[in-house]
Amino acid sequence: MSHSIGRTGRILVPLLSLTGMAMMIYAVVAGDETLPVAPPAAQPAASPYASTVAGAGLIEASSRNIALASPLPGIVQQIAVQPGQRVAAGELLFQLDERQIVAEIAVRKAALQVAESRLVEAQAAAIESRFLLQQVKGLSDNRAVSREEVQKRESADAVARARVNSSEAALRQAHAEVQAAETERERLHIRAPLAGEVLQVNIRPGELLSASNSAVAAVVLGETSLLHVRVDIDESDAWRLPHGGKATARLRGNAALQIPLQWVRVEPLVIPKQSLTGNSTERVDTRVLQVIFSFERGKLPVYVGQQLDVFIDAASAGGAGQS
Amino acid sequence: MSLLSTSGTPVVSCRQLRKNFGSGENQVQALRGINLDIYPGELMMLVGPSGCGKTTLISVIAGILDASAGECQVLGENLLTLASAARTQWRGKQIGFVFQAYNLLPTLTAAENVAIPLLVQKLPRSQALKQAAEMLQRVGLAERIQALPAQLSGGQQQRVAIARALVHQPPLLVCDEPTSALDHHTGHQVMELLRRVATSANRSLIVVTHDARIFPFADRIAHIEDGLITHIAENSPALIKESLHVA
Amino acid sequence: MINTTPMDGASPLFKSEIVIVYAIALKMLLGDRLKYFGLIAGIAFAAMLIAQQASILVGFTKQTGAFIRDTAQADLWIMDPQVRFSQDHIPLREIMVHTVRGTPGVQWAVPLFQGFVRARMPDGTNFTLILVGLDDSSLTGAPPLMVEGALTDLRRDRAVFIDAGTSAKKLRMKNGGNRPMQVGDTFSIMDHQAYIAGSYRSRTSFFWEPVLYTTYSRALTFAAGGDRNLLSYVMVKLLPDASLEQTRALLQQRTGLAARTNEEFIQLTADYILNETGILMNFGFAILLGFAIGSLVAGQTFYNFTLDNLRHYGTLKAMGVSNRTLAGMLFLQVAVVSVLGYGIGVGMGSALGLLMSSAGLAFSMPWQIPAITALAILLVSLLASWFSLRRVFALEPAVVFKG
Numbered sequence: 001m002s003h004s005i006g007r008t009g010r011i012l013v014p015l016l017s018l019t020g021m022a023m024m025i026y027a028v029v030a031g032d033e034t035l036p037v038a039p040p041a042a043q044p045a046a047s048p049y050a051s052t053v054a055g056a057g058l059i060e061a062s063s064r065n066i067a068l069a070s071p072l073p074g075i076v077q078q079i080a081v082q083p084g085q086r087v088a089a090g091e092l093l094f095q096l097d098e099r100q101i102v103a104e105i106a107v108r109k110a111a112l113q114v115a116e117s118r119l120v121e122a123q124a125a126a127i128e129s130r131f132l133l134q135q136v137k138g139l140s141d142n143r144a145v146s147r148e149e150v151q152k153r154e155s156a157d158a159v160a161r162a163r164v165n166s167s168e169a170a171l172r173q174a175h176a177e178v179q180a181a182e183t184e185r186e187r188l189h190i191r192a193p194l195a196g197e198v199l200q201v202n203i204r205p206g207e208l209l210s211a212s213n214s215a216v217a218a219v220v221l222g223e224t225s226l227l228h229v230r231v232d233i234d235e236s237d238a239w240r241l242p243h244g245g246k247a248t249a250r251l252r253g254n255a256a257l258q259i260p261l262q263w264v265r266v267e268p269l270v271i272p273k274q275s276l277t278g279n280s281t282e283r284v285d286t287r288v289l290q291v292i293f294s295f296e297r298g299k300l301p302v303y304v305g306q307q308l309d310v311f312i313d314a315a316s317a318g319g320a321g322q323s
Numbered sequence: 324m325s326l327l328s329t330s331g332t333p334v335v336s337c338r339q340l341r342k343n344f345g346s347g348e349n350q351v352q353a354l355r356g357i358n359l360d361i362y363p364g365e366l367m368m369l370v371g372p373s374g375c376g377k378t379t380l381i382s383v384i385a386g387i388l389d390a391s392a393g394e395c396q397v398l399g400e401n402l403l404t405l406a407s408a409a410r411t412q413w414r415g416k417q418i419g420f421v422f423q424a425y426n427l428l429p430t431l432t433a434a435e436n437v438a439i440p441l442l443v444q445k446l447p448r449s450q451a452l453k454q455a456a457e458m459l460q461r462v463g464l465a466e467r468i469q470a471l472p473a474q475l476s477g478g479q480q481q482r483v484a485i486a487r488a489l490v491h492q493p494p495l496l497v498c499d500e501p502t503s504a505l506d507h508h509t510g511h512q513v514m515e516l517l518r519r520v521a522t523s524a525n526r527s528l529i530v531v532t533h534d535a536r537i538f539p540f541a542d543r544i545a546h547i548e549d550g551l552i553t554h555i556a557e558n559s560p561a562l563i564k565e566s567l568h569v570a
Numbered sequence: 571m572i573n574t575t576p577m578d579g580a581s582p583l584f585k586s587e588i589v590i591v592y593a594i595a596l597k598m599l600l601g602d603r604l605k606y607f608g609l610i611a612g613i614a615f616a617a618m619l620i621a622q623q624a625s626i627l628v629g630f631t632k633q634t635g636a637f638i639r640d641t642a643q644a645d646l647w648i649m650d651p652q653v654r655f656s657q658d659h660i661p662l663r664e665i666m667v668h669t670v671r672g673t674p675g676v677q678w679a680v681p682l683f684q685g686f687v688r689a690r691m692p693d694g695t696n697f698t699l700i701l702v703g704l705d706d707s708s709l710t711g712a713p714p715l716m717v718e719g720a721l722t723d724l725r726r727d728r729a730v731f732i733d734a735g736t737s738a739k740k741l742r743m744k745n746g747g748n749r750p751m752q753v754g755d756t757f758s759i760m761d762h763q764a765y766i767a768g769s770y771r772s773r774t775s776f777f778w779e780p781v782l783y784t785t786y787s788r789a790l791t792f793a794a795g796g797d798r799n800l801l802s803y804v805m806v807k808l809l810p811d812a813s814l815e816q817t818r819a820l821l822q823q824r825t826g827l828a829a830r831t832n833e834e835f836i837q838l839t840a841d842y843i844l845n846e847t848g849i850l851m852n853f854g855f856a857i858l859l860g861f862a863i864g865s866l867v868a869g870q871t872f873y874n875f876t877l878d879n880l881r882h883y884g885t886l887k888a889m890g891v892s893n894r895t896l897a898g899m900l901f902l903q904v905a906v907v908s909v910l911g912y913g914i915g916v917g918m919g920s921a922l923g924l925l926m927s928s929a930g931l932a933f934s935m936p937w938q939i940p941a942i943t944a945l946a947i948l949l950v951s952l953l954a955s956w957f958s959l960r961r962v963f964a965l966e967p968a969v970v971f972k973g
Contacts, residue, residue: 010600013606013607013610013910013914014910016910016913016914016917017909017910017911017912017913017914017917018913019913019917020913020914020915020916020917020918020920021913021916021917022917023916023917023920023921023924024621024913024916024917024919024920024935024940026920026924027625027920027921027923027924027935028920028935028936028937028939028940035639035640035714035715035771035772035773036714036715037642037643037714038643038712038713038714038715038716038721039643040643040705040708040709040710040711040712041708041709041712041721041722041724042707042708042709043678043708044678044679044680044705044707044708044710044807045671045678045707045708046677046678046807047671047672047676047677047678050674051674052671052672052673052674053672054668054669054671054672055668056668232665232668233668234665234668234669236669237668237669237672240672252706252707253707253708255707255708273665286663286664286665288665309671309707311671311672314672378971381971382971385888387887387888387970407893408892408893411887411890411891411892411893412890412892413890414888414889414890415889415890415891416890418888420885420888420889420970422885422970422971423971424881426881426882426884426885426970428594428597428598428601428882428885429601429602430597430598430600430601430602431594431597431601435594435597439594439886439889440889440890442591442594443591443886443889443890443891444890487889499970499971500971531971
């Protein structure tokens with residue numbers, strides 16, 4: 001039996017072969033990496049309409065976002081409002097350091113008093129010179145007072161009257177100067193131009209506010225009970241935009257939250273698309289048409305400056321470029 | 324040419340048998356007109372130098388090779404007209420072979436080797452193995468039925484081969500140099516066995532050999548040279564008898 | 571007494587002959603341990619070479635599409651028509667996302683950034699990485715599995731995710747740190763600070779560079795300061811009832827860009843990479859070579875086996891076994907060694923491949939590969955047995971008669 005394979009060999013080889021085939025079947029069935037498809041963290045926004053013009057929308061106040069600055073440079077002295085606070089028109093927002101102008105007003109008020117006393121003085125002198133003139137003017141006897149004397153008293157009277165006039169003018173000037181200083185002082189008080197919500201306060205008391213540095217607004221204000229959405233529509237899609245059409249906005253991160261939008265207007269100027277990454281570099285190869293929609297803020301968890309995915313129903317009424 | 328010494332219908336009858344190999348200029352004439360008759364119970368030896376055509380002749384007689392021309396009647400069958408597939412079947416039934424190198428299947432036991440001709444004759448396996456065992460007993464190998472060829476000596480292997488050649492009782496045995504791989508003594512024993520077992524049943528044997536020491540076992544010896552039988556020598560029955568008693 | 575009809579194959583006796591002779595054929599085969607094992611080894615070698623080389627090629631092909639498969643959360647990819655493969659960055663105008671969103675049949679569309687950027691590890695090691703920026707709001711296109719951290723951690727400041735599977739190798743600090751980067755580390759991408767907020771697991775990619783995920787807008791900041799159009803792809807999900815072809819045609823018409831399905835994009839990438847890198851040529855050649863060598867070894871072994879046994883076939887033939895039965899015996903022998911060798915071969919190929927793939931190398935065996943291997947082995951076996959049969963049929967008497 002030296003050459004022939006034994007019983008073990010006779011079984012071993014088919015066994016090996018069977019094992020091999022089992023291994024092959026395993027490699028075929030389970031050998032490949034089978035990985036699941038990851039579900040997205042949030043469902044991407046889908047259009048609710050059959051025919052849609054889509055764009056990225058940016059929420060802004062219905063008054064647009066008003067960036068307030070100071071007309072004068074100065075140190076911030078006091079801030080009267082906080083971000084999120086509602087203000088009435090004319091309400092104080094913040095105030096610059098006014099010590100200098102207060103002192104100026106005091107000086108000018110003193111000058112006013114001086115002018116007032118000067119006027120009183122001039123008036124008294126005028127009364128006296130008038131009396132002296134009338135004493136000699138009523139006399140019939142020319143010889144009692146010389147002609148020269150009469151002329152002298154007449155001119156003294158005229159001078160006194162002129163002096164009253166000039167003192168009056170000086171008083172008015174002093175008055176005006178006080179008022180001017182008061183106005184100057186008022187200009188250091190920055191007030192709300194309209195009723196709205198304080199969106200941002202970028203200054204702190206003690207900071208120097210320079211009138212020339214307008215890159216950052218001191219306070220941003222806007223009317224937010226009604227919010228606007230400014231939607232960028234690609235110029236090549238502009239012809240499909242239905243004027244006055246229906247639109248829906250979906251919140252990024254939760255596409256289930258959708259907001260019905262009211263048509264406001266289309267801005268008739270096509271502009272280069274602004275980058276929203278923070279800097280103002282323009283993407284010059286993309287020009288967009290901006291369309292404004294509005295919605296009631298209500299209890300929606302949305303904020304001014306937030307981006308929305310906006311879907312405009314291209315088939316809705318008023319389609320300008322539809323045919 | 325000597326006259327026929329044996330009477331009766333010849334088992335093998337060749338007339339002007341020719342066999343050519345190749346064609347055109349390369350043609351080799353292996354058999355160039357063989358006339359030969361072999362009678363039942365006769366042991367015919369074919370002797371001659373290498374390449375003389377001995378092997379070709381037994382190949383034709385055994386139905387392994389097609390002859391080119393002439394006539395060759397073996398056991399009543401005209402081999403030149405018999406189709407190849409039919410000849411194969413005929414051969415399986417009518418001819419027993421003993422080879423110089425025994426040609427036992429090395430992976431089969433002695434009994435299995437012997438049983439092959441019976442299996443080819445479509446005998447059931449158990450019956451075939453039983454008959455094979457009987458035949459092995461007759462050649463003196465009753466003990467080695469389950470042995471593999473490699474476990475047997477040369478003489479034993481040749482005896483297994485003889486048992487295989489005889490097991491299906493063929494009327495004609497063709498033996499190719501049955502003793503040349505064996506020493507003198509063993510070769511003698513094998514020839515004795517062939518002489519005794521084979522011819523006892525009125526069976527004819529053709530033995531190709533160039534071993535002169537076994538010539539005495541033959542009834543007749545045909546000398547072949549260059550594709551022709553030069554002469555056929557006849558042994559006296561006494562010599563044959565004597566040869567059987569030498570061992 | 572002699573059945574000479576050529577139709578003897580139809581008789582039941584013939585069948586029983588076959589059964590018995592088959593037993594002899596098997597004994598011949600199993601009888602010689604050396605030849606038997608040699609034959610099986612030859613076939614196994616051929617099967618292994620073919621199956622393994624083909625699997626590596628398929629593995630490479632699959633790896634080229636790994637990113638697309640990982641990201642395949644949508645139906646269509648909008649890209650520049652010149653894009654040749656998935657890591658080819660040809661920027662689009664960002665507003666295209668909205669144009670796509672406005673196209674009928676589109677359920678949603680999100681931007682995706684993907685590009686190569688340079689980065690520097692804390693110890694100063696410089697490396698190039700593939701940065702993937704996911705849509706900020708939905709994080710669509712995220713890697714398949716998070717290992718450390720949650721997907722929403724990507725919304726954290728400066729957050730990026732690293733590949734947990736390859737960071738040990740590809741994100742190793744070599745200039746003193748001598749450790750892989752981990753969750754919690756910070757490093758800089760194009761001079762912007764990035765914070766590793768999590769790690770993920772994804773398919774093995776053909777591309778060597780480590781893949782980092784972040785949000786889309788952060789990716790733009792990292793990649794170029796955020797002021798250029800850097801949108802790589804728009805991923806589009808179709809409405810359930812929308813027609814793919816109609817929507818695709820509309821998208822292509824409106825955007826002027828190419829819209830490809832995941833499968834098409836995978837195909838495009840695979841075609842490009844396999845052709846451009848010469849992988850297809852190399853591996854096609856290797857497979858052919860494997861097939862040729864394996865076939866030669868197996869065929870030669872079997873042919874030699876037949877030659878060695880030629881005397882035995884001749885003996886059987888001399889003893890009356892028909893050519894047909896001899897052919898049956900040969901075929902049985904070929905079939906047995908082929909089946910056994912095939913099993914062992916593909917088994918070895920699979921085992922090696924699984925080992926390789928667990929080491930991150932390309933290996934993928936779809937069912938077609940074992941099938942094609944089987945066909946190839948069958949072909950080799952048939953060829954070998956055909957050559958052998960010719961020798962058996964044209965049996966020279968000399969083979970039987972001479973010692």
